[in-house]
Amino acid sequence: MSSDQATRTKQPLVALAGVNKWFGDLQVLKDINLDIANGEVIVVIGPSGSGKSTLCRCINRLEGVQQGEIRLDGVLLPEEGKALARLRSEVGMVFQSFNLFAHKTILENVTLGPIKVRKVRKAEAEQRGRLLLERVGIAEQADKFPAQLSGGQQQRAAIARALAMEPKVLLFDEPTSALDPEMINEVLDVMTSLAREGMTMVVVTHEMGFARKAADRVVFMDHGKIVEEATPETFFTNPRSDRAKDFLSKILTH
């Protein structure tokens, strides 16, 4: 490893410092400080409305923040325009509701970004796209439209679409919450293997099995604050805060 790479791996890949965000009068993020190292997998957990989605959306600036700094690879997120678009292409996002492009085939969904943003030739983008679809186990669905796929297949296609941009970090906002129970594992399996391969990930999920298997760190949020950070083992067996204990007792009952 060159010295240049060595210094780069020391600095966090994603760094949030003193981030505050309001929607009107409602403060949704309160003094968020969070460093995410290259290759780290973070699971964000917390009650509904605690600001988990907003945190994710701020990292690729689908939402702006009023105070604080967010850096990717040491660089402040650009305000808007082409620079912001370029930044977003390096931060993948997987949504709860998949959001596959409804008028495009699965393969076209996966190749749109590489062709339009990275200016990759169509044939090359398609070849790589098919490999990605194979990797997430839906190669035979390439020429279908999103509505023809099951929820689990759609979400895996959405992961392939994000991977096609070769992002530095992948954000997942409750990727399995809209899925029927029998499809949850096929998506979590793909995510687990990504984590094993060293992808940097921020995952909002209540799937404790995934957190235990794949996460380096659990971040517990409540009312817009990061209340607790710990390894999955520590967090689930021995939470410190009363709010985390209370929350865990609720999600453990079912």
Added chain:
Amino acid sequence: MQALLDNLDRLWAGFLTTLAMSVAAAVAATILGTILAAFRVSPLPPLRALGATYVQLVRNTPLTAVFFIVIFGLPAVDVTFQNFFIAAIVALSVYTAAFVCEVVRSGINSVSTGQAEAARAIGLTFGQSLRDVVLPQAFRSVVPPLGNLWIALVKNSAIAGGGFAVADIAQLAPSLARDNPAQVLAIFGGIALAYMVITVPSGIAVGVIERRTAILR
């Protein structure tokens, strides 16, 4: 009836003029209206204001007044057109674009916000996400109302011949009627029929386009 048959060559020429004027204006109005709709949803406030002002001004002006402004008003500020035919296409396009804008904008609003967010999340710029993701879906959902506008435009084009010396099919009606007062009903009926030769197949074509482009959801 005989008056129509005796003037088939003039009818045919007028029909072609109406058809050419309508097709050119429909294409121009659809393009201009789509650009205006993009302005109206743009992140840049001046563009939004421009789009909104255009729609308010044009939508609330009678089409005949738009014709007067284009044909007699603009030359006063040194904007002139080669002939009345071109000027009529401009007037029809400018007028219809305001309505196209609003139809396309409602189409854009019918596309779920998740689509545009996913587009931005893979790094598409606002313009790219509009062109490659949002507009293709927006158009599919507004084919029927857009078709209505195209059909209305064909009929609105009659103002060009009726009032502004364009030799379209509408201009033929009064002159044929003057020369053949006994056949007035047949003449006007025949002219109306000629419009239907354009509008009815247009309506059918719109239905076909709607079915062909429907998106599975």
